Amino acid sequence: MSFTADRLLLFGATGDLAQRMLLPSLCALHADELIHPDLKIIGTARSDLDDNGYRQFAREALEKHLPANRRGGMAGFLNRLSYQPLDATTLEGYTELANKVGPTGQGLAIFLSTAPSLFEPTIKGLQHAGLDGETVRMCLEKPLGTDLGSSCEINDAVASAYPEERIFRIDHYLGKETVQNLLALRFANLMFEPLWNAAHIDHVQITVGETVGLEGRVAFYDDAGALRDMVQNHMLQLLALVAMEPPGHFDATAVRDEKVKVLRSLRKVAAGQTVTGQYRAGAIKGEAVPGYDDELGKDSDTETFVAIKAHVDNWRWKGVPFYLRTGKRLPQRVTEIVVQFRCVPHSIFAGKGATMQPNTLVIGIQPEENITLSLMAKVPGLDREGIRLRQVPLNIAMPDVFSGAVRRIAYERLLLDLIEGDQTLFVRRDEVEAQWEWIDAIRGLWDAEELKPKTYTAGSWGPSAAIALAERDGVTWHE
Template identity: 80%
Template sequence: MRFTADCLLLFGATGDLAQRMLLPSLCALDADGLVSDHLRIVGTARQELDDAGYRAFAREALETYLPDYRKPAIEPFLARLHYQPLDANNAAGFADLAAKVGPVQDGLAIFLSTAPSLFEPTIAGLVASGLAGERTRIGLEKPLGTNLATSRHINDAVSSAFPEERIFRIDHYLGKETVQNLLALRFANVMFEPLWNAAHIDHVQITVAETVGLEGRVGFYDGAGALRDMVQNHMLQLLALVAMEPPASFDATAVRDEKVKVLRSLRKVERDETVTGQYRAGAIGGAAVPGYDQELGQDSDTETFVAIKAHVDNWRWKGVPFYLRTGKRLYERVTEIVVQFRPVPHSIFAGRGARTQPNQLVIGIQPAENITLSLMAKEPGLDRGGIRLREVSLDISMPDAFAGPKKRIAYERLLLDLIEGDQTLFVRRDEVEAQWEWIDSVRQTWDDHAITPKTYTAGSWGPSAAIALAERDGVTWHE
C-alpha cells in the first residue's frame, strides 16, 4: 500500500549517522521542496533533550556537514524538528513517544538505527504504543544480524509487527547515483546487454577500498570484520546488480526478484578462493598510521581485508570469476566495478605487427563517479613500419555530464523513498537471507581450513596472497 507519510520518526537521532547524513539529507530535501510542508520530523534517542535542545543540536550538525550553499535552509528546516527522549528498554517510555508523534493523518515512516539487541524491545514498544499501525512503514539500518540465524531472529521480530511491504531494509550503496546508473548502462543501451555474458566477458572485479582505520567503530568492527561489514551487504548488492537478468520493469518486485536469483546462484567458496588480512602500521598519504592491533589495544583475529574469487553458477555467468576485494587502510579510497571483456577471437592486424588489448569497462562509484570504456584505435601515421594500435578511453564523468542537477548523497534518495513508500532501492528479506547464507559458508570455509588473516602494511593494496589469488588466473587487479 503506497502512501506518503506526514511524520518521520528517527531513532538514533543524536548519533553520528543522524549528524552526518540524515539531518543534512532531510534539510536538502526540504530546501528543494521535495517533502510536504506538513511533514513533521520527530527524533528520539537516550539523550535528555527537549525540542529546543534538539534543534540546537541539529543546527550545529548542519552547520558542520551541510555545504555552504545549503546553509540558508537551516533555520526554516529546524521548525520541522521535534524530540522525545527514550530508553528502548523502558517500555513505558513509548507511550510518551507516541504522544509526541501525535495523530498521524496520512502515515508514519520510521527510520530505525539501533543496536541489534534493541530491535525486539523497540518493536514491542512500537506495537504497544500504537505506533505500528497499518499506515506505518519502517526503515531498518544495518547491521541486521551477524549471521543467518541472528538475521532471521531480527527479521522475525520486525515481521511480527510489519508485513514485508512495509519493511524497508537500507543499504546506502543502492542510493548512490552511479550504482543506479549501472542499471541504466545495462538496460537502456542496446550495445551492452548482448555482450553481458560468459561468451564475451572474461571476468569482473569489484573493489571497495578504504584508507581509514577503525574511526571510532572499535566495538562494532572487531565483532564484525570486513566480511560482515562490507561483503555481506554492499559488495553482494553490487555483484547482484552486475549479474542480474533484465527485470520485466523497474519496480521493486521485478528488480529484487532478479537480484535474489543471482545471490542464490553463488557457488560455495573453496579454500584457495579466499584471502583474509589485517593491517599493520604503515603510512597513508605520507602520514604514519598505527596497526589494527595498536588501534584496538589488543591482539585480534578479526579480518580488515577480504579477497574472494566468487562464481555465479547460472547460464549467463558459468565460468566467469567475480573477484571481490575490500579492506581498510589500503592505498587509496575507491569503489569501482571493472568488467573485463574477452579478446577478439582473431586479430586481422597481427600480421602487420599490431597487438590488440581486450576492452574494459570501469564503473567508478566513489570518490569519483565516472564510467570509462577502453577501445582499440589506430595511431595516426602511414604505417610503413607496421600498424600501431593503442587503447583509447571513452570517459564519462557523471558530474560533468550532468552539471545542472545538484549532486545528492545516497540518504536523500533513500529517505525520500521511505517517506513515499518506494521499495525498489531497498533490500528484501529473501535477499538478506541469501546473502547471509553465502557469507556463513565463507566463514565456515575459513574455520574448516584454519584460514587466518595475513598481515599487510597500511597504505598497501593488502596481503600479497590477494595479488596471487588473481594472478594465478592471469588476472591483474585494476589499480
C-alpha cells in the same frame, strides 16, 4: 497500501549517522521543497533533550556536515523538528513517544538506526504504543545481524509488527547515482546487453577500498570484520546488479526478484578462493598510521581485508569469475566495478606487428562517479614499420555531463523513497538471507581451516596472496 507519510520518527537521532547523513539529507530535501510542508520529524534517543535543545543540536550538525549552499531555509527545517527522550529497552516511555508523534492516520515512517540488540525491544515498545498500524512503515539500518540465525531473529521480530511491504532495509550504496546508472547502462543501451554474458566477458572485479582505520568503530568492527561489514551487504548488492537478468519493469518487485536469483546462484566458495588480511603500521598519503592491533589495543584475528573469487552458476555467467576485494588502510578510497571483456577471436592486425588488448569497462562509484570504456585505436602514422594500436579511454565523468544537476548524497534519495513508500532501492528479506547464507559458508570454511589473516602494510593493496589469487588465472587487479 500506498501513502506518503506526514510523520518521520528517527531512532538514534543524536547518533553519528543522524549528524552526518540523516539530518543533512532531510534539510537538503526541505531546501529543495521535495518534502511536504506538513511533514514533521520527531527524533528520539537516550539523550535528555527538549525540542529546543534538539534543534540546537541539529543546527550544529548541519553547520558541520552540510555545505553552506545547501542550507537554504534551515530555520524552517529546524522548526519541523521535535524530540522525545526514550530508553528503548523498557516499555515505559513509548506512550509518551506516541503522544509526541501524534496521529498517524496520514502516514508514519520510522527510521531505526540503533544497535541490533535494541531492535526487538524497540518493536515491542512501538506495538505497545500503537505505532504499528496500517499507515506505519519501518526502515532498518544495518547491521541486520551477524549471521543468518541472528538476521532471521531480527527479521522475525520486525515481521511480527510490520508486513514485508512496509519494511525498508537500507543499503546506502543503492542510493548512489552511479549504482543506479549501472542499471541504465545495462538496460537502456542496446550495445551492452547482448555482450553482457560469459561468451563476451572474461571476468568482473569489484573493489571497495578504504584509507581509514577503525575511526571510533572499535567494538563493532572487531566483532564484524571486513567480510560481514562490507561483503555481506554492499559488495553482494553490487554483484547482484552487475549479474541480474533484465527485470520486466523498473519496480520494487521485479528488480528485487532478479537480484535474489543471482544471490541464490552464488557458488559456495571453495578452499583457496579467499584471502584475508590485517593491516600493520605503515603510511597513507605520506602520513604514518598505526597497525590494527595498535589501534585496537590488543591482539585480534579479525580480518580488515578480504579477497574472494566468486562464481554465479547460471547460464549467463557460467565460468566467469567475479573477483571481490575490500579492505581498510588501502592506498586509495575507491569503489569501482571493472568488467573485463574477452579478446577479439582473431586479430587481423597481428601480421602487421600490432598487439591487441581486450576492452575494459570501469564503473567508478566513489570518490568520483564516472564510466570509462577502453577501446583499441590506431596510432596515427604511415605504418611503414607496421601498424601500431593503442588503448584509448572513452570517459564519461558524471558530474561534468550533468553539470546542472544537483549531486545528492545517497540518503536523500532513500529517505524520500521511505517517506513516499517506494521500496525499489531497499533490500528484501530473502535477499538478506541469501547473502548471509553465502557469507556464513565462507566463515565456516575459515573456521574449518583455522584460517588466520595474513598481515599487510598500511598503504598497500593488501596481502601478496590477494595478488596471487587473481594472477593464478592470468588476471591483474585494476589499480
